[in-house]
Amino acid sequence: MKIKYLDGRRLYFAFLAGGKAIIKDFAYLNRINVFPVPDGDTGTNLASTMKAIAEQARPFRSVKEALRSIADAALTGARGNSGLIFAQYIYGLSKELGSEIKISTARFGESVRNAVRYAYNSIAHPQEGTMLTLIREWAEEVYRNRHRFSDYQELLHHSLEKAKQVLHDTPKKLAVLKKAGVVDAGAKGFVDFIEGVVHFIGQGSLKNILDQELLEVEFQEAPHKIKEDIPFRYCTEALLTGKNLDLEKIKQVVVEAGDSAIVGGSDTRARFHVHTNHPQELFFSLKDLATITQPKAEDMKLQAEIARQPKGRIALVVDSSCDLPVEILEQNQVVIIPFLMNVGDHVFLDKLTISPDKLYELLERDEIMPRSAQPSPKTVENWISFLLSHFEAVLVMTISSGLSGFYNLVRSAAENFPPDRVRVVDSRHLSGTFGLIVQRLLEHRSESQDLDQLASLAEGLARKTELLVDIKTLKYMVKGGRVSPMKGLLARLLNLMPIITLDEQGKATAAGKSFSRKQNFKKIVKMIRARHQAHPIHSFSVVHVRNLSRAEAYAREIEKICGRPASFIQDVSPVVGIHNGIGAVGICLSYE
Numbered sequence: 001m002k003i004k005y006l007d008g009r010r011l012y013f014a015f016l017a018g019g020k021a022i023i024k025d026f027a028y029l030n031r032i033n034v035f036p037v038p039d040g041d042t043g044t045n046l047a048s049t050m051k052a053i054a055e056q057a058r059p060f061r062s063v064k065e066a067l068r069s070i071a072d073a074a075l076t077g078a079r080g081n082s083g084l085i086f087a088q089y090i091y092g093l094s095k096e097l098g099s100e101i102k103i104s105t106a107r108f109g110e111s112v113r114n115a116v117r118y119a120y121n122s123i124a125h126p127q128e129g130t131m132l133t134l135i136r137e138w139a140e141e142v143y144r145n146r147h148r149f150s151d152y153q154e155l156l157h158h159s160l161e162k163a164k165q166v167l168h169d170t171p172k173k174l175a176v177l178k179k180a181g182v183v184d185a186g187a188k189g190f191v192d193f194i195e196g197v198v199h200f201i202g203q204g205s206l207k208n209i210l211d212q213e214l215l216e217v218e219f220q221e222a223p224h225k226i227k228e229d230i231p232f233r234y235c236t237e238a239l240l241t242g243k244n245l246d247l248e249k250i251k252q253v254v255v256e257a258g259d260s261a262i263v264g265g266s267d268t269r270a271r272f273h274v275h276t277n278h279p280q281e282l283f284f285s286l287k288d289l290a291t292i293t294q295p296k297a298e299d300m301k302l303q304a305e306i307a308r309q310p311k312g313r314i315a316l317v318v319d320s321s322c323d324l325p326v327e328i329l330e331q332n333q334v335v336i337i338p339f340l341m342n343v344g345d346h347v348f349l350d351k352l353t354i355s356p357d358k359l360y361e362l363l364e365r366d367e368i369m370p371r372s373a374q375p376s377p378k379t380v381e382n383w384i385s386f387l388l389s390h391f392e393a394v395l396v397m398t399i400s401s402g403l404s405g406f407y408n409l410v411r412s413a414a415e416n417f418p419p420d421r422v423r424v425v426d427s428r429h430l431s432g433t434f435g436l437i438v439q440r441l442l443e444h445r446s447e448s449q450d451l452d453q454l455a456s457l458a459e460g461l462a463r464k465t466e467l468l469v470d471i472k473t474l475k476y477m478v479k480g481g482r483v484s485p486m487k488g489l490l491a492r493l494l495n496l497m498p499i500i501t502l503d504e505q506g507k508a509t510a511a512g513k514s515f516s517r518k519q520n521f522k523k524i525v526k527m528i529r530a531r532h533q534a535h536p537i538h539s540f541s542v543v544h545v546r547n548l549s550r551a552e553a554y555a556r557e558i559e560k561i562c563g564r565p566a567s568f569i570q571d572v573s574p575v576v577g578i579h580n581g582i583g584a585v586g587i588c589l590s591y592e
Contacts, residue, residue, distance in 0.1 A: 052077020
């Protein structure tokens with residue numbers, strides 16, 4: 001049967017058919033992925049984009065409405081270079097088509113060619129021999145034959161042969177492909193898509209497309225497995241929303257941040273992708289241009305080092321509430337899963353896309369009380385899956401279950417893996433005490449014979465660790481809902497300065513109070529001296545919320561008591577700092 005026109009419904013199901021073809025081939029696309037970096041995720045990125053279309057787009061009657069729905073879904077769900085290029089091309093196609101209910105092959109040919117510029121304009125440095133070349137050459141072939149073929153089946157089948165030839169020639173245009181002996185993965189994905197559409201138009205049926213395959217498929221969006229050194233550490237993405245977005249300004253900011261920069265979308269919704277060494281600076285610059293959601297910042301350097309040469313037999317995973325010098329974490333390949341930080345309408349990744357200084361600047365300037373949120377179970381599962389492919393076992397330590405539900409989330413995620421290979425430990429701590437536990441645990445990781453032994457050691461160290469927090473003001477605890485407004489008012493009227501600690505269950509409780517910060521300091525030092533006499537201090541650290549001078553003063557006094565310097569003095573992680581407030585200092589003690 002000849003098909004002389006496309007309406008919105010046919011177009012919608014054609015996209016689902018193309019998406020199914022990509023999903024079927026996504027593992028192979030991952031294997032041949034070598035450009036722009038050999039991170040093995042092109043297939044997953046394209047397949048995830050197609051799944052987003054299946055989940056969110058709707059089959060409207062008009063082509064314009066259907067394509068707009070598909071374009072919005074593609075942009076929201078786009079992942080990686082390839083996913084964003086594809087989404088931007090579809091967006092361009094939605095802009096080029098008019099308000100027709102049906103479109104002929106001639107009109108289709110004009111639109112697919114005109115939409116090519118949207119894909120090219122989204123990329124800072126377009127590279128031939130990639131998906132871009134395939135899209136352009138395919139679109140030109142459709143355009144040249146738009147009058148020759150009035151039947152979509154004939155037109156698309158003919159253009160598919162051209163696309164296959166262009167794909168075959170991609171190694172001639174890109175040296176890295178020729179050296180690896182592969183075609184471009186993104187270009188191959190686009191050919192898969194066209195093949196799926198052609199097959200549907202020629203032989204498919206709505207019954208086959210309407211099944212749940214696209215919705216039910218799950219992807220392990222594995223962290224990058226880069227096999228060589230790269231100049232930019234973080235693979236960074238986010239969705240940007242707002243009114244009258246300045247895409248050129250956004251693109252300028254993203255391009256200046258690093259390499260592999262792509263910005264696609266409209267004046268109300270856009271997505272960017274870039275490899276950068278400074279995601280915190282990038283996100284802070286973008287927040288004034290758009291509302292930031294769906295942030296991602298993957299440490300490609302860490303993933304590459306783990307893939308090349310994992311340290312030890314057991315991988316260690318913590319969350320971003322763990323405060324420990326970054327050099328210690330990096331040297332020991334400790335994986336940090338960041339909490340989400342909601343600041344106004346923006347969403348940041350704790351430590352990764354917002355620094356403590358920038359967060360507190362917003363806190364003081366705009367009087368916004370940030371809210372923390374847990375990472376998704378899928379994020380945890382993806383990390384465990386990746387680590388189990390390089391280590392014998394994985395130990396995950398979490399923030400105190402008395403302060404967050406993340407421990408239970410991780411335990412639930414761990415149930416999807418062999419129980420003898422994954423263990424989850426409730427640190428019953430946070431911030432600097434969490435860091436001290438991890439630091440001591442790392443000293444014994446190589447000595448531990450098995451996962452149970454290391455988990456038992458972690459639990460024992462947790463019982464030997466204590467936190468004392470010198471709070472400057474209860475204002476932030478009141479804003480965060482941890483202290484009632486009445487208690488906050490009473491403390492302010494009486495000038496009460498509380499000292500907070502964690503009980504055996506890891507829940508916050510009062511350890512004392514004074515009527516001035518000077519008295520608080522003396523009281524805490526006196527408490528530490530008494531504790532050291534009863535149980536000698538093995539090590540200590542001091543963390544603070546924009547109060548380095550007071551933290552250093554505590555460190556000097558404690559060094560006099562125990563005869564050793566602080567293991568580290570540093571800023572509290574933002575997810576912890578917002579609840580304790582600017583000026584707070586945490587004294588972290590680990591006993592023999």
